[in-house]
Amino acid sequence: MNNVLEINGEKAIIAFxxxxxxxRGEFIGLSGGADFYAESVNELIEEGRKSxxxxLDMCREKGIEPRRKFSGKFNVRLxxxxxxxxxxxxxxxGKxxxxxxxxxxxEAAEEPQYGA
Known part of the structure; x- marks a missing residue:
């Protein structure tokens, strides 16, 4: 996927x-917001790890589930x-x-992903 970076097992969308x-990076799939900024890719990865x-520490302290739950269902309007x-x-x-x-x-989600 374009502009997707994996940091410590979590996916983040990257934009300028x-x-x-x-x-700017923003983790997706979390139950709350966790974003991070940097001037270079290497700094961005490090800031992402910190963020x-x-x-995750805050979620543990407050007893909050850190990851969103997905039902497997969604409606599409077209x-x-x-x-x-x-x-x-x-x-x-035949499907x-x-x-x-x-x-x-x-198929759309299978584009190469870059990990950190």
Whole structure:
């Protein structure tokens, strides 16, 4: 995935913030916010490690589950024409719409990831 960095087993989205001219990381999949900033990639990784450690310590102290729970269900709103096209594509692939969507999501999420 573009702009995804794994730090100590947690995924973070990385972006450049032009207002402050720094890299910004934000952990995803956590039950609360944990972001971090730096001027270089190496500094960003180190700041990410620190931010994550502080967040996890705070969760332990307060008895909070640090990671979001995912149900495995979500609703998607789309144009009826896109819905019909997806049903046709799924049928042509010999799959249910759910199987086809899951496959498309997995394929989209399988881009290379960079760890730290």
């Amino acid at each position: 913030d032009p207002e402050i001219r720094m890299l 994550l450690a502080i967040y 144009d009826p024409k896109d819905h019909a096209a997806a049903v046709i594509a799924a049928a042509a692939a 249910s719409l759910n199987e086809w969507v899951v496959g498309a999501l997995r």
